[in-house]
Amino acid sequence: MNRLVSVIVPCRNERAYIEAFCASLFAQALPPGWQIEAVIADGQSDDGTAEWLAAHADERLRVIDNPGRIVSTGLNQALQIARGEVIVRMDVHSVYAPDYVAECIAALERTGADNVGGAWRAVGQGGMQRAICAVFQSRWISGGARSRLLDYEGEVDTVYLGAWPRASFERFGGFDENLVRNQDDEHNLRIKKGGGRVWQSARIRSSYSPRASLGALWRQYLQYGYWKPFVMRKHGQSASARHWLPAAYLLALLGGLLLLPWSGWPLALLGLAYGVLLLGGCLSLANQGLAVLLRAPLVIPTYHLAYGLGSLLGWADVLRGAPAGRSRFARLTR
Known part of the structure; x- marks a missing residue:
C-alpha cells in the first residue's frame, strides 16, 4: 500500500x-512506495491565483x-x-531540488526528529536583489544564524519551512494564529x-x-x-543576542542624541562602531561583485534598522500589555 506525504502551501x-x-x-x-498530495490555502487572492x-x-x-x-x-x-503521514511545508516563492520531498522523508527516518528542514538559501536577479541575498547569507551580518549555513548538518533551534511526522502536530499543536x-x-x-528535536540537513x-527593493525589505524586517x-x-524565554542587538543599538543612539547638548562623544563612538561593522560587512561581500558591493552600504542598515x-x-x-499585535503589522508585505 502506498504511503502519502502532504505538502501544505499558504499563498x-x-x-x-x-x-x-x-x-x-x-x-x-519520491521514494518508492510514496505518493504526494498538495493542499494550497489561498488567502483570497485577487490577481488571478484563485482562478488558476x-x-x-x-x-x-x-x-x-x-x-x-x-x-x-x-x-x-x-x-x-x-491526509499524509508526513507533512511538508512549501512556499510558492522558493525553488526546490527534485529530491526535496524525498530528502525530507529520509531525514525524518534517519534522525527521528520532530521537524526537519534545509538551509535558507537566497537567490536573486538584478543588482539590488543580489545585494539583498548576499547580505542575508552573510554570517558577519546576520549574526551567525545556522539556518544560513548551507553545509550545516545537525540539531538547530529552527529551520526554513519544515517537514514533520503527523505525530508532531498531535503532540505539539499547530501554528499560533496570533x-x-x-x-x-x-x-x-x-x-x-x-x-x-529540530534538525537541519544539508541534503x-x-x-x-x-524582496527586490529596499522599501519591501524594510517593511518585511520591520x-x-x-x-x-x-x-x-x-514562552517567557529570551532571544539570542542577534535578536537583541539591533534594538539595543537604536536605544543607544537615542541616548546619544539626548546627551548631545552636553557631549557628542557617545554618539560619535556609536557611529564609529557601526561604521566599522558596516565596512567589515561590505568587505566580506567583496567577492560578490561590484554591483553588490555598491549597494551593500544601503542594504545592511536596512536589515538592521528595520x-x-x-x-x-x-x-x-x-x-503595555497589548493582547495582540497592531493591525498595521498584520498585512503581508510582498
Whole structure:
C-alpha cells in the first residue's frame, strides 16, 4: 500500500509563480512506495491565483480558502484536511531540488526528529536583489544564524519551512494564529521546550527569492522585528543576542542624541562602531561583485534598522500589555 506525504502551501497573489511551482511540485522524485498530495490555502487572492487554482484542482491538488490571509491561519487550515503521514511545508516563492520531498522523508527516518528542514538559501536577479541575498547569507551580518549555513548538518533551534511526522502536530499543536510573522520560530521553540528535536540537513536543498527593493525589505524586517517580542512573551524565554542587538543599538543612539547638548562623544563612538561593522560587512561581500558591493552600504542598515525599530515597537506593545499585535503589522508585505 502506498504511503502519502502532504505538502501544505499558504499563498496569496502568486499568479506569476503558482504555475511553475505546481509543475515542480508534482515533478518531485519520491521514494518508492510514496505518493504526494498538495493542499494550497489561498488567502483570497485577487490577481488571478484563485482562478488558476480552481481550474487545476483535483485529487492531488486540493485548494481551500484562507480568509485569515496570513501564513499561520493558512497552514492550520491545510493541516486540518491533509491526509499524509508526513507533512511538508512549501512556499510558492522558493525553488526546490527534485529530491526535496524525498530528502525530507529520509531525514525524518534517519534522525527521528520532530521537524526537519534545509538551509535558507537566497537567490536573486538584478543588482539590488543580489545585494539583498548576499547580505542575508552573510554570517558577519546576520549574526551567525545556522539556518544560513548551507553545509550545516545537525540539531538547530529552527529551520526554513519544515517537514514533520503527523505525530508532531498531535503532540505539539499547530501554528499560533496570533502571529503574522515568526510563527515557524515559535512552533519550533514549542517543539524544543516540549522535549522534541529540530534538525537541519544539508541534503534538503531549496532556494528562496527575497524582496527586490529596499522599501519591501524594510517593511518585511520591520514585521519580523515587531512580532519577535510576542513570541518571547508567550514562552517567557529570551532571544539570542542577534535578536537583541539591533534594538539595543537604536536605544543607544537615542541616548546619544539626548546627551548631545552636553557631549557628542557617545554618539560619535556609536557611529564609529557601526561604521566599522558596516565596512567589515561590505568587505566580506567583496567577492560578490561590484554591483553588490555598491549597494551593500544601503542594504545592511536596512536589515538592521528595520528589525531594530520593529523590535522596539513590539516591545512597547508587549510591555503595555497589548493582547495582540497592531493591525498595521498584520498585512503581508510582498
